[in-house]
Amino acid sequence: MTRGEKRELTAGLLFISPWLVGFLALSVYPILASCWFSLCDYSVLADPVYIGTENYSELWHDEVFWQALRNTLVFAAVSIPLSTALAIGLAVLLNQPVPGRGVFRTIFFLPSLVPAIALAILWQWMLNGPVGLVNNLLRQPLDLINRLAGTSLQPPDWLNDPSWAMWGLVITGLWGAGNAMVIYLAGLQEIPAELYEAAEMDGANSWQRFMHVTLPLLTPVIFFNVIMGLIGSLQTFAVPYILTNGGDGPGRSLLFLATYIYQSAFDYWNMGYASALALFLFVLILALTWIVVRFGEKRVHYAGR
Amino acid sequence: MRQPFRLAPLAAVAVLLLAGFVPAQGADNPGKITVEFWDKWSGFEADAMQSVVDDFNKAQDKIFVRRLNVSRIEQKMMLATAGRVPPDIVNLWASNLTSYVQNNALLPLDKLAREAGVDESAYIPMFWQLCHQEGFLWALPLTPSVTALHWNKKMFREAGLDPEKPPRTLEELEEFNNILTKREPDGSLKQVGHLVQEPGWWMRDMTHLFGGSVWDGGSKLLLDEQPSRDFFAWIATYPQRFGGDAMNRLRGAFGNFASPQNPFFQGRVAMIMQGVWMDNFIRQYASPDFEYGVAPFPIAGAPAEAPATIADTDILVIPAGATHPREAMEFMAYVQTQPAMEKLCLAQKKFTPLREVSPDFIRNHPHPYIRTFIDLANSPNARPILALPTLTEYSNDLNNYVNLLMLGKITTDEARQTMQERQQKALDKKTARWNRAKAKLLAGWRSSL
Numbered sequence: 001m002t003r004g005e006k007r008e009l010t011a012g013l014l015f016i017s018p019w020l021v022g023f024l025a026l027s028v029y030p031i032l033a034s035c036w037f038s039l040c041d042y043s044v045l046a047d048p049v050y051i052g053t054e055n056y057s058e059l060w061h062d063e064v065f066w067q068a069l070r071n072t073l074v075f076a077a078v079s080i081p082l083s084t085a086l087a088i089g090l091a092v093l094l095n096q097p098v099p100g101r102g103v104f105r106t107i108f109f110l111p112s113l114v115p116a117i118a119l120a121i122l123w124q125w126m127l128n129g130p131v132g133l134v135n136n137l138l139r140q141p142l143d144l145i146n147r148l149a150g151t152s153l154q155p156p157d158w159l160n161d162p163s164w165a166m167w168g169l170v171i172t173g174l175w176g177a178g179n180a181m182v183i184y185l186a187g188l189q190e191i192p193a194e195l196y197e198a199a200e201m202d203g204a205n206s207w208q209r210f211m212h213v214t215l216p217l218l219t220p221v222i223f224f225n226v227i228m229g230l231i232g233s234l235q236t237f238a239v240p241y242i243l244t245n246g247g248d249g250p251g252r253s254l255l256f257l258a259t260y261i262y263q264s265a266f267d268y269w270n271m272g273y274a275s276a277l278a279l280f281l282f283v284l285i286l287a288l289t290w291i292v293v294r295f296g297e298k299r300v301h302y303a304g305r
Numbered sequence: 306m307r308q309p310f311r312l313a314p315l316a317a318v319a320v321l322l323l324a325g326f327v328p329a330q331g332a333d334n335p336g337k338i339t340v341e342f343w344d345k346w347s348g349f350e351a352d353a354m355q356s357v358v359d360d361f362n363k364a365q366d367k368i369f370v371r372r373l374n375v376s377r378i379e380q381k382m383m384l385a386t387a388g389r390v391p392p393d394i395v396n397l398w399a400s401n402l403t404s405y406v407q408n409n410a411l412l413p414l415d416k417l418a419r420e421a422g423v424d425e426s427a428y429i430p431m432f433w434q435l436c437h438q439e440g441f442l443w444a445l446p447l448t449p450s451v452t453a454l455h456w457n458k459k460m461f462r463e464a465g466l467d468p469e470k471p472p473r474t475l476e477e478l479e480e481f482n483n484i485l486t487k488r489e490p491d492g493s494l495k496q497v498g499h500l501v502q503e504p505g506w507w508m509r510d511m512t513h514l515f516g517g518s519v520w521d522g523g524s525k526l527l528l529d530e531q532p533s534r535d536f537f538a539w540i541a542t543y544p545q546r547f548g549g550d551a552m553n554r555l556r557g558a559f560g561n562f563a564s565p566q567n568p569f570f571q572g573r574v575a576m577i578m579q580g581v582w583m584d585n586f587i588r589q590y591a592s593p594d595f596e597y598g599v600a601p602f603p604i605a606g607a608p609a610e611a612p613a614t615i616a617d618t619d620i621l622v623i624p625a626g627a628t629h630p631r632e633a634m635e636f637m638a639y640v641q642t643q644p645a646m647e648k649l650c651l652a653q654k655k656f657t658p659l660r661e662v663s664p665d666f667i668r669n670h671p672h673p674y675i676r677t678f679i680d681l682a683n684s685p686n687a688r689p690i691l692a693l694p695t696l697t698e699y700s701n702d703l704n705n706y707v708n709l710l711m712l713g714k715i716t717t718d719e720a721r722q723t724m725q726e727r728q729q730k731a732l733d734k735k736t737a738r739w740n741r742a743k744a745k746l747l748a749g750w751r752s753s754l
Contacts, residue, residue: 041738044387045408049741063727129557160553162712248701250553251709266380267697269404270734 031282038275044265048272055276065277067252068260069284071166075256076233076288079170080226087177087225091184092214105185112178120242123172127243129157134171159243162251169240169254173233180225187221188214219300227292234285237262257281334369340632341392342370345378345619349585353652354396360648361639368632370394382624386410391624393633396447399435399618403692406438407739412623412630413441413750421638431616431687432658438692441750444620445637446658448650450580451614451681452507453674454478454603458596460485460496460575471576471600473608475514478576479542485575486547494547494555499576501540501707502556503568507578508707509700510615512536513688514604520693524736528725535605537717540710549712565590578602580617581655584672599674601681614681617690618658656682694735699728 001009013020038055040048059065094105114122126133135155142153158168191214199209215222237258240249248255257277265274344354351374358372373392375381379401385391397405405411423445425433436444458468464485472478478499485498501508512519517532527533543552559573560566563586568574570591587595601612621637623630639645643659647666650657654672656679667675681687693699706720715723 041734043408043738044383045405045410046738046742049738129554131558157550157554157557160557161550162709162714248705251712251714252705263697263701266383267701268695268731269383269408 034275034278037272038279040272042272042275043269044271045269051272055273058273059276059280064252064255065260068255068257071253071255072234072236072257075166075169075236076230078166079173079233080229082170083174083177083180083229084222084226086174087180088184088218088222090177090181091188092210094181095185095188105182109178109182112176114175116238117242119172119175120239123168123175123239124159124243127158127168127171129155129160132158134158160250162249162253165249165253169236169243172239172243173236180229183225184218184221187218191217216301220302223296223300226296227289230288230292231285234281234288257284337367337369338629338632340368340370340394340629340636342372342394342396342633342636343375343378343382343392344372344396345375346396347374347376350653353649356652357640357645357649358636360645361636364639368629368635370636383410386624386626389626391626393623393627393629394637395622395624397444397620397622399444399446399620400690400692400696402436402438402443402620402622403694404696405622406441406443407694407735407742409742409746409749410625411443412625412627413443413753414445414623414634415442416754417623417630417634418442418445418638421634423638423641427641427660428658429660429682431682431689432618435616435618435689435692436620439747439750444622445641447619447621447640448653448655449616449618449658449682450582450655451616451678451687452578452580452602453599453614453677453681454576454601455569455579455583456576456598456600457569457572457574458598460572464575468596469598471598472603474603475539475605478603481576483546492551494551496573496575497547497552497555498574500552500556500574501543502711503559503574503577504562504579505704505707507615507690509693509696509703510688510691513613513615514602515539516605518688518691519699520691524732526725526729526732528721528728533721534717537710537721539605540707541717544711544713552711562586563590567591570595581672581675581678582653584674585654599677601677601684609686611684611686612681613686614684614688615690616682616687693732694739695728695731698731702728 037048039050039052041051041054042048090108094101094108098104111119125131127135129135135158138155142155145151146153156164156167158164195213195217196209199213204212235258236256240254240256241259241262243249244254248259258281261274261277261281264270264277342358344351346354351372355372358370362369378395379397382391382395382397383405402411428446429449432446432449436442436446454471456471461468461481466481466484472481482498485496487495489495501511509519512527512532512535515532515535517527517530519527519533521527555573559568560571565571567586567590569577569579570587587597601609601614604613621640623633623637627633640649641659643657643661643663646657646659647663651666651670654670656662656670656675657666667679672678691699702724706715706724709715710717710720
């Protein structure tokens with residue numbers, strides 16, 4: 001290495017040093033420390049005591065952990081397809097050349113700017129069983145059905161009924177679909193118009209054009225959004241935590257892995273166990289992301305390839 | 306010559322960063338030692354505490370107490386203490402003590418309190434007892450509380466009950482409950498006499514209504530014992546009588562505790578277990594013609610010879626590693642003096658943990674039932690609040706199982722047995738942790754006295 005190259009390297013390292021220091025201190029060190037703490041009984045206040053794999057064995061036998069894991073996976077499995085479909089649907093509609101398109105785009109994007117805490121408090125009231133806005137909208141059609149069919153259907157008690165609480169959260173999550181919608185809109189505008197013209201000349205109707213032109217060419221964007229959605233939904237914390245007033249929801253139906261990590265570390269003072277849970281979540285996200293990349297990428301159509 | 310100038314921006318950044326870590330000692334009060342006081346109160350309760358702090362700051366010229374309102378104070382104190390930057394004084398709850406003591410997060414106060422002239426004889430025994438663990442004094446009491454039955458007199462009158470005669474046994478409470486409960490034409494609940502989960506803050510302590518506790522005070526949970534069985538059986542009568550779904554829907558419409566939508570103020574629940582502070586909220590949020598009474602909460606079986614209650618107290622502690630423990634104790638001892646304590650308790654409309662009160666304290670007290678609370682605090686049937694080392698885990702689990710029980714998704718035996726098994730494991734873990742550290746910690750604390 002010449003003197004000039006050395007100087008350049010030093011300058012380069014110096015320039016990226018704030019990031020390097022941050023990365024080492026705020027990412028690498030906590031991850032390594034978590035690995036160690038997961039093998040310890042550690043209350044945060046007292047020194048960690050090595051206990052081998054006891055935390056992992058406890059995790060295996062902990063029914064609350066399994067429930068939190070089940071809730072996390074179910075939420076991801078339900079919310080990702082729904083929010084993806086909604087965001088694509090909105091993007092396609094808002095990509096149509098209609099008057100006031102910009103205004104509509106803004107209106108649909110705005111809810112995604114609402115902070116998670118405000119969003120959760122807002123939906124806490126919207127989903128309230130007896131007095132919520134959602135049930136007020138549902139009540140009339142249900143009354144009509146009840147009169148016609150002689151049934152006794154009632155709107156669900158979203159946040160107090162274990163069978164409905166997860167759906168309440170999924171609906172709350174859909175409120176933020178505007179964010180992905182903007183990315184899909186950008187993706188839609190990248191699709192060459194001549195492909196639509198060619199399809200039209202071949203006699204394809206609008207549904208066929210959507211299925212055979214729009215969707216394939218949108219797959220890189222869908223792929224990106226699905227991976228980000230997967231990581232985000234596996235880490236879901238703030239909204240269910242606020243929706244349940246810091247609890248687990250009825251019958252622990254809104255207890256997620258991230259919430260359980262937080263409870264174990266800061267409410268129960270079991271940082272060792274929380275570290276084991278966190279590492280499990282880390283491996284889970286890594287594994288699921290790998291699976292999506294491994295099997296999903298084959299179906300992604302990159303125009304440049 | 307050029308090299309130092311090149312490094313100058315970096316040096317400036319470093320200086321700025323370091324400046325952030327340097328405590329601003331006495332910056333606002335030169336010549337005085339600043340005592341950092343983390344307080345959990347807000348609103349008018351915080352104003353009352355600040356007024357006492359201001360009096361102390363004016364009364365002497367060596368110490369300045371800086372009060373800071375801190376939310377989720379238990380967690381923040383834990384993290385600050387672990388990070389070795391704790392405040393000097395923290396306002397906690399007595400039920401927090403066990404966890405902090407067993408993790409060596411507090412300073413034993415026996416010696417400091419003795420030197421400051423704080424003496425056991427000045428206190429109502431229950432509240433002095435609540436400040437102790439393992440034979441050491443860890444806290445000084447602040448405003449205490451005891452639970453009592455609060456009932457809505459208008460609802461009693463409308464249901465044909467004598468508004469001046471509250472139930473005296475749990476069986477009577479449930480009879481009244483049935484009379485006071487009303488349904489809408491569609492079968493949904495319009496109002497109820499009593500709900501275990503409203504507000505449900507003391508569910509973990511409610512075994513005392515059946516003459517027992519869920520914890521032996523050591524390493525064993527007692528959910529298999531008769532009082533716990535009776536407690537779960539009592540809870541199970543609620544979904545049987547009112548319907549789990551109907552109760553859930555009624556509760557879903559309840560507003561926040563500190564709001565006019567509080568179900569007690571709105572006439573949705575006629576009888577609740579509450580503490581001395583409830584009068585403040587009634588004055589603030591209930592309609593001006595709201596009529597209520599306060600009496601000992603009834604227990605199962607024959608009326609108790611002495612009234613039963615659950616006693617708790619706000620406490621002041623000095624975290625381990627605090628910078629100014631002596632100065633902190635000086636302020637804490639000041640708060641324990643009769644005039645300061647009475648000023649605080651009058652402003653917060655509570656009673657004091659001190660045995661003696663001035664004649665004016667009772668005479669001028671704005672709470673119409675303050676005497677009832679003082680009698681309850683002095684009752685031989687007053688029980689200290691549950692101070693399990695696994696309190697939060699236990700409470701979360703209990704809330705979950707009671708919820709499932711109310712929805713009919715689990716039987717009482719399943720709920721009780723699963724809880725016993727799960728929570729005993731959690732307690733075993735904490736007991737093992739404590740046993741590992743106990744001998745060394747006890748020796749250390751003894752030597753510090």
